[in-house]
């Protein structure tokens with residue numbers, strides 16, 4: 554695919570950009586350009602472009618605005634010590650975008666177009682990848698139904714974009730433990746629903762629960778399964794892993810959670826270290842009793858934006874586990890450090906997870 558590149562004639566000045574890169578605030582400032590590829594039922598994927606970042610012209614009847622036919626991905630570009638630019642397991646994001654597309658009746662973007670779209674954006678906006686510790690350029694590929702039509706059916710015109718924003722540590726950094734709130738009022742996904750797709754509606758559905766978490770002084774919300782309200786699922790935008798005293802790591806197994814690439818990677822690193830890794834249903838009672846008996850010694854959340862975050866405390870309407878200032882566990886910290894060291898090129902990439910973007 555040959556991209557047409559239209560340069561931004563009024564890019565941000567070097568000094569101003571550097572000020573942004575020195576103190577990035579998640580998802581607030583965007584690079585000078587964006588990628589845009591069109592899809593139509595007749596023409597397939599066409600008109601690939603890199604163009605100045607800016608508003609998207611959209612018909613008020615565009616079906617995404619009415620029926621939420623939309624999907625996205627989240628990934629990062631990392632600057633290594635020698636200045637080279639890399640990303641982490643992008644093929645997994647490409648394949649997941651295809652799975653999300655399938656579920657949301659959107660067209661599947663070929664994996665090679667996805668990878669190329671990232672490289673094209675980095676080719677023009679590579680200077681936006683920050684270099685300070687634990688900073689990166691967050692890349693947000695997304696796809697939505699843009700056909701102007703109020704009937705209910707899959708859109709025949711779709712747009713794919715990639716935008717990017719320099720970011721620092723998500724929760725303030727230094728692996729500070731977070732508090733999470735267990736929602737017993739809301740669920741995020743049910744059997745046969747869209748829980749395994751990375752789609753905006755899942756996030757819209759989580760916002761009220763997230764607000765409830767904030768009212769209880771918590772950073773994030775943890776959802777239970779919708780059928781019984783008994784088994785752990787995941788956080789609004791992160792997966793969860795519990796660490797047992799004997800070194801076993803357990804993560805919920807469910808059709809209705811989003812299969813995180815961070816989780817998959819961290820669990821692979823844990824296996825390399827000799828940990829037993831289990832994916833199975835795990836109930837809120839098992840966590841409570843395991844915490845009380847000392848069998849469950851650590852818990853962490855994981856996702857691209859925040860990497861690996863120790864869970865200091867779980868608050869529920871009935872009981873509390875841990876404390877907001879509980880020290881992060883050793884296993885959590887070791888896995889977090891190893892993942893980050895691989896991503897920043899400080900440790901051998903023995904799984905061949907890193908893909909270079911600037912060559």
Ligand SMILES: *Cc1c(COP(=O)(O)O)cnc(C)c1O
Pocket residue numbers: 627751787788789790791792811812813814815816855856857858
């Ligand atoms: C994106 C996402 C995750 C984390 O996935 P990663 O690939 O690790 O970034 C977890 N849960 C939900 C609901 C998500 O949308």
